[in-house]
Amino acid sequence: MDTKTKNQKAVKDAPAATLESTAEMLRAPAAAPLVPMPLEVLVPEARQQTPAVRQRAQRPDCRLHGLGQTKYIDDMYLPGMLYAKIKRAGVASAKIISIDTSEAEAMPGVVAVITGKDVPCNTFGPSLKDQPVLADSRVFHAGDGVAAVAAITEQIAADAVEKIKVEYEILRPVVDPLESLQLETPGLHAPNPNIYGRKIIKKGDIEKGFAESDHIFEASFRTQMVEHVPLEPHASLATWDANGRVTIYSTLGRITLGRADVARTLAMPMSRVRIIATIVGGNFGGKNEITTEPVVALLAKKTGRPVKCTFTRPEEFISSTTRHPLIMDYKTGVTRQGRILARKIRLVLDGGAYCSWSETTLGKACILSAGPYNIDNLLAEAYVVYTNKTMTGAMRGFGAPQVCFAYESHMDDMAKALNIDPLEMRLRNVLEEGSLSPTSQKLHSVVIKESLIQAAERFGWNANGNGAAA
């Protein structure tokens, strides 16, 4: 029996494994995966549905996880590897007058120091290219990197970062998105305007809708900034080969985009950049863009040695993306029976210092802001603005959870005021088969009503609205 056949047999037998049969299965050291990685890629036949429902799911990689043998980036070491640390600005808004790295460079154990001036193209971003790898002339939020050190140990690198002296001209930071919304000039992030993204959805005639309404309700909702807090901090490791190609091991979730961004910042053709993603220890949208990758690549190039950089937990909070805080103003006109006739929405997204995935978040939040309800007359306006805070980007749902909190809270408030059962209020308004979405897309397979009724039956919803089981 050749190895391949053996592997396939092990794959087949795997789900039947018990404690008793494990010993037999594991002729190899315990570190061997339960399901050996198949050499032949398993490709399902076209249009064939994988029978997933009611199947037990066992991750093929969980054997190594449980054994502590999975290699995340921070578990990797290459011969001669150096450790990098990044100096954080610590001020929300400032002009950089000078950066003195001489004391750090003179420290024993420090091999190289770089600043923004060493970055061939110091801008990147998924849509707007407004983010520097290392801030060189202007600091836009406290978590901006201003210099980076490579040293023989992490401790020396951290000590060297402390020795870097940066002179700032401190500017007044703008932290309130509503203030940023009003500011005309100078732009917080010139040449980009403060409002760097907007989306407006119009449907029907809201003036007419409000005029026909028996009641008009207004409410404002706010959500806070949320960090993804993946258990594994961002990390990357770069090494150059003799032919001038760079290989970067990274915790990136979007390696193709990361490759384009790295190539841009290093001013190199993409064909010379290789990004290898290993197993990621939690992402949730927070590892969707490059962070330390160009820094380790440049330090590795300067030193001729592999360089690794792992975020500290504080860096994870101040220098990676977060969830957009939203200010959501709702105005809704309803009939006496609780039927929604018109709705006007204004969303203000706090974009933080850089655009990142704001445009995606803005679009999704705006399209979904009316909720799963049939509203003939709708005006939804959404704006995303710069502030001097930690940048906001992708996070689970791209803006959908925030607006859901707003429109459902608003719904409950209106139901209470109208003395209608909150469930009934929703049943009178929800989208149905063939309904048009706020952007006039015809919807199919809509079973909201059926789902709500079934759910209410299952958990014993009563009309008093407390949902207590009978």
Added chain:
Amino acid sequence: MATVTMTVNGEKRTASVPPETTLLKLLREELNLTGAKLGCDVGDCGACTVIVDGKSVNSCLMLAGQADGRDILTIEGLATVEHLHPIQQLFEEKGSLQCGFCGPGVIMSAKALLDENPDPSDYEIRDALAGNLCRCTGYTKMIEAIQAVAQAKNNPAARKSA
């Protein structure tokens, strides 16, 4: 430099490290035992949990020097060549490991609990895992797995039919 001699997973090991080195750094960088993870470096997340003289410890908060002469068990010391540890086996079967980064720490906390209390209540399991944070898997499947380990140990017949 501080010279530390200790028993790690049953073997006597010695390492010479700067005095500020934590037990976690020593295990990961000197002994190449990277199963214990650095998640927060301040004792909040528990990804670095190892067992020192029978007690679960955040190895990021313990200086290597403090581990001198003590008995350390890491995730790498649980399985033998032929057998997974029952906790590892059931974490696998119950789907208790998703991204896996918190897994080694959680398994070590569970091991310390079950060694001390072979039949823990649901509350006692939750209490033992209070120092281990997870962001992907969620705790339910881990608690189920730990309950199943205790059950199998106390009633091997039930385990077979399960």
